[in-house]
Amino acid sequence: MRKIFFAILLLQVCIAHAQTLQSPDQFLGYKVGTEFTKHFKIVDYFKAVAAAKPDMVKVEKYGETYEGRDLMLAYIALPENLQKLDAIRLNNLRMAGVNKDKMAPVTDGAPAIVWLSYNVHGNEPASSEAAMKVLYALVDPNNKETKEWLKNVVVIIDPCINPDGRDRYVNWYNNAAGATYNPNPSAREHQEPWPQGRTNHYNFDLNRDWAWQTQIETQQRLKKYNEWLPEVHVDYHEQGYNAPYYFAPAAEPYHEVITKWQRDFQTQIGKNNAKYFDTNGWLYFTKEVFDLLYPSYGDTYPTYNGSIGMTYEQGGIGAGLGVRTNDGDTLTLVDRATHHYTTSMSTIEISAKNAARLVTEFKKYFDDNRNAIGSDYKTYVLTAKDPNKIQAVAKLLDANGIEYGNVSNTAFRGYNYFTGKEEAYSEEGYQLAISAYQPKSRMVKVLFEPKSFISDSATYDITAWAVPYSYGIKAYALKEKLDVGPFKTAAAITNVAADYGLLIPYTSMNAVKLLSNLLQQGVKVRYSEKPFTYNGKNYAQGTLIVLKGNNIQNWEQLTNDACKQFNVQADEVESGFVDKGADFGSSYIHFITAPKVALLTGRDVYSDAAGEVWSFFDNTLNYPVTQLNAENIGNTLSDFDILIMPNGSYNSLNNKEAQDKIKAFIKNGGKVIALEKGAAFIAGMDLGFKLKSNDDDSARNKDEYADLKKYADRERDVLPQSISGAIYKVELDNTHPLAFGYPDFYYTLKQDDRLFEFLKDGWNVGVLKKAGYTSGFAGSKIKPQIQDGLLFGAVESGKGSVVIITDDVLFRLFWENGKMLFSNAVFLVGQ
Secondary structure (H helix, E strand, C coil): CHHHHHHHHHHHHHHHHHCCCCCHHHHHCCCCCCCCCCHHHHHHHHHHHHHHCCCCEEEEEEEECCCCCEEEEEEECCHHHHCCHHHHHHHHHHHHCCCCCCCCCCCCCCCEEEEEECCCCCCCCHHHHHHHHHHHHHHCCCCHHHHHHCCCEEEEEECCCCHHHHHHHHHHHHHHCCCCCCCCCCCHHHCCCCCCCCCCCCCCCHHHCCCCCCCHHHHHHHHHHCCCCCCEEEEEEEEECCCCEECCCCEEEECCCCCHHHHHHHHHHHHHHHHHHHHHCCCEECCCCCEECCCCCCCHHHHCCCCEEEEEEEEEECCCCEEECCCCCEEEHHHHHHHHHHHHHHHHHHHHHCHHHHHHHHHHHHHHHHCCCCCCCCEEEEEECCHHHHHHHHHHHHHCCCCCEECCCCCCEEEECCCCEEEECCCCCEEEEEECCCCCHHHHHHHHCCCCCCCCCCCCCCCCCCHHHHCCCEEEEECCCCCCECCCCCCCCCCCCCCCEEEECCCCHHHHHHHHHHHHCCCCEEEECCCEEECCEEECCCCEEEECCCCCCCHHHHHHHHHHHCCCCCEEECCCCCCECCCCCCCCEEEECCCCEEEEECCCECHHHHHHHHHHHHHHHCCCCEEEEHHHCCCHHHHCCEEEECCECCHHHCCHHHHHHHHHHHHCCCEEEEECHHHHHHHCCCCCCCECCCCCHHHCCCCCCCCCCCHHHHHHHCHHHCECCEEEEEEECCCCHHHCCCCCEEEEEECCCCCECCCCCCEEEEEECCCCEEECCECCCCHHHCCCEEEEEEEEECCEEEEEECCCCCHHHCCHHHHHHHHHHHHCCCC
């Protein structure tokens, strides 16, 4: 009996202890910043605080990472607001016009929503440490000041956007560091190895993925974000450890859709932050480096969705627990977490003091959106022959809460993105229309503007991304308002019964996914090199052909199932004799083998470039790929049919032995697909490619004083020779398998001036001519150089082949139109 009594007493003590509010230091057993906290402990702390203060804190798991770590939000409010949390959320959406329940929004007394996002880059870990301190300060009963703030705001905290990257960094650091940290910058603990912890599992920069949502972490987070649409959003980062702290206001260029209120309140927040930094003697800077243009950052995306969106940057990348800086001081993780904690609390404070104005300006922002204020174009109409190209855009719009449908009145004229002219609309079969008169009007303008508006060309990222170009879909921008009705989906795919075979149109990435699926199931697939006509219907080059002869037993069912899965309608074929063109036994009909693919990775390869290819194979193609370390390829190449060389330096392959192995691989029937600097590396291996020189004596400035420049102008002096992700129109030879499924042009994202000379013994599949520039910033000196050269080409060598793709056709996996070109290089070229 005594044992039972003590057991019950012990249980009661444990429960009481578990429900006692603890500071982060008490819960962790160490002072925040003296150790790196693993992600699961951060999650546990947030759960413990929610258990101890259930009247003020609600935690919600909103998803998992690729590696299975929890993604979590914490909602912090006064008890009376936490009880009606969902009502507050719905009211916020009513103010934005997103909630369609027809109830009138309430602005008087409505709290402002402040959303704080921490640790998007895994090796910028100080902010997750700070997040725990912020949570505790908001609910600490002894902190009366925060309770006053919470009368006017609801705070949402995402303690770690990128848990996989964070734990990758933390686990490495804990392995590299000794019993006490070493502040010497040369110490191993400050030299993080490839691929580093910045990115997620697939080496993607999640801070560039907000609008595109190619990664699972972003997809799950943005679903929750668009269910709230906060008035204030802060994204927490770190930069090089010698830099002082950065906070708003942001640098130019600001996109023109950003309102005066959004600009002004950034300045108010910055001044409030400065007040606390000045008191402590901490250095900081504003209005430099970090601009508000590219729409997929953690500051710009919220800004284009009605928020005061900001980036805060603490010096600290590579600092570990402590590092000696250039000025001789030691910067510690304690310092870094304290600085992020300070700006977090300052931002909540100034937002609370201005909550009423934040709410009214938020409502005005969306009222103006619904009236298309500031939108030059009032309607956008996209059209395509393949419904899957329309559906790809619809998926992007759905992910961003953008409304769309169809227009019945098609007797209009508009700006044709592909010709750059005002033209009468010509429908290609399927249609999608977007009105600027909707809650996400400004976001629509940013995503669809034909020519990027750039107030200042010294920008941090790419300067052009318009959906019609990046998705390769014909579109018209209209200055008139059209009525947009419900969206009409294409007819359902039907099974096809055929004794001889099936024909499958090859016109979108869905057909590529279908091909990948069939090859992995052992279904034999062919493609036609030339157009043909069968049973009175015309079929383009690249059409997939699945025949009964010599195929696996259940080929027909597998093919029909794949067609339904990937939304591609097949046609039956009852004979190998065609009306016009090559019969199915012709040498122009090619058998497609399932290739064994290797991808070079490691320190010679840029991790984001390798990640794009890796993620594409895993999550788009669902096709196996083997990652090999570039510096240690050894004799393993004989196990593969294809070697992919992403963007990288390839220093370890810059020797005769390694290059002889690659040449032997090609000679014996292998295929190399080289991208960006990988293509430049191949050009030095005497395989038929030669980089185009941009030296032009006639263009040199003969003024002997032209090189006399001012030191203060040093940053702007490089602009004429730079290119910030501009869009160019490429002329395609779509009779070559590399360009199957395309019209005779393609829009590429140029991030450098690299071009190749035209091939004399090979195939010039994609070339840039003089009139290629379309949109984005290209410097006055570099622009004339980006012409008259080769971008995409193929040569045969021995039994094998080499494909060069000069630009990043898989750029951040949002450049949808490049995916088919890359896939063609994998599955069709050289077959």
